[in-house]
Amino acid sequence: MATLHSLALSSPLSNSLHKPRACSVPSAVLHRSTHSSFCGQSLHLPCLRLPRLAQNPPTHVPITMMVRPTIQFIQGTDEQTIPDVRLTKSRDGTNGVAIFKFDQPSVFDSSGEVGDITGFYMIDEEGVIQSVDVNAKFINGKPAGIEARYIMRSPREWDRFMRFMERYSNENGLQFIKK
Numbered sequence: 201m202a203t204l205h206s207l208a209l210s211s212p213l214s215n216s217l218h219k220p221r222a223c224s225v226p227s228a229v230l231h232r233s234t235h236s237s238f239c240g241q242s243l244h245l246p247c248l249r250l251p252r253l254a255q256n257p258p259t260h261v262p263i264t265m266m267v268r269p270t271i272q273f274i275q276g277t278d279e280q281t282i283p284d285v286r287l288t289k290s291r292d293g294t295n296g297v298a299i300f301k302f303d304q305p306s307v308f309d310s311s312g313e314v315g316d317i318t319g320f321y322m323i324d325e326e327g328v329i330q331s332v333d334v335n336a337k338f339i340n341g342k343p344a345g346i347e348a349r350y351i352m353r354s355p356r357e358w359d360r361f362m363r364f365m366e367r368y369s370n371e372n373g374l375q376f377i378k379k
Contacts, residue, residue, distance in 0.1 A: 267323065267324055267325045268371060269322075269323065269324040269325075269364060269367040269368040269371050270322075270323050270324075270368075271283070271300070271320070271321065271322055271323075271368070272320075272321040272323060273305070273307040273317040273318070273319070273320060273321070273334065273346065273348075274307060274315050274316070274317060274318060275318060275321060277307065279302065279305055279306060279307055280305075280306040281302045281303070281304065281305040281306050282372050282373075282374065283300040283301055283302045283348075284300070284301045284303075285298060285299070285300050285301075285365070285374070286298070286299045286301075287299075289358065293355060293358070294353075294354065294355065295351070295352055295353050295354070295358075296351075296352045296358050296361075297349060297350070297351050297352070298349070298350045298352070298361060298365075299347065299348075299349050300320070300346075300347065300348040300349075300350070301345065301346075301347050302345055302346045302347075302348075303344070303345050304344065304345065305345070305346050307346070308343045317334060317336075317346075319331060319332045319334060320332070320333070320334050320348035320350065322350070322361075322364050322368070324363075324364050324367050324368070325367070326360070326363065326364070329350065329360065329361060329364055331348060331349060331350045331351070333348065333349040333350070333351070334346060334347075334348045335347045335348075
């Protein structure tokens with residue numbers, strides 16, 4: 201009990217009180233016992249002034265911003281070419297690989313103006329999934345395609361990828377075919 205008493209008297213709150221004021225508390229809230237064993241000093245705290253709520257508070261509707269699911273090779277530049285996607289998953293479901301093949305991707309048209317390919321970015325309303333495993337295919341010295349791989353090392357990463365692919369396929373008219 202002495203420790204609690206000394207902490208209460210040495211707290212920053214009790215030191216910052218210049219003029220103690222008593223709060224008026226409705227008697228229904230205040231319960232006193234005549235058989236209390238407390239015999240310490242009373243501590244007067246200032247009343248907290250809480251803002252009053254209006255009788256009919258305005259209705260707030262949450263705003264949900266939807267991000268169109270996209271794929272990018274250069275951050276800020278959406279890839280317009282729809283890829284061929286192949287999925288593999290281990291038998292125990294702990295890991296998997298997604299292989300994206302883009303024939304004549306639009307990034308080759310704009311890479312000279314915008315910058316270099318920095319990775320493979322799958323963007324949706326949950327955030328960004330990224331990989332740096334990106335390979336370009338050249339035919340006769342000219343870029344012809346890109347192959348990007350995303351490796352999923354846990355069931356959580358697999359589930360996150362599948363949520364992205366569901367959104368991306370709905371947006372771009374892709375269809376899942378099991379082979």
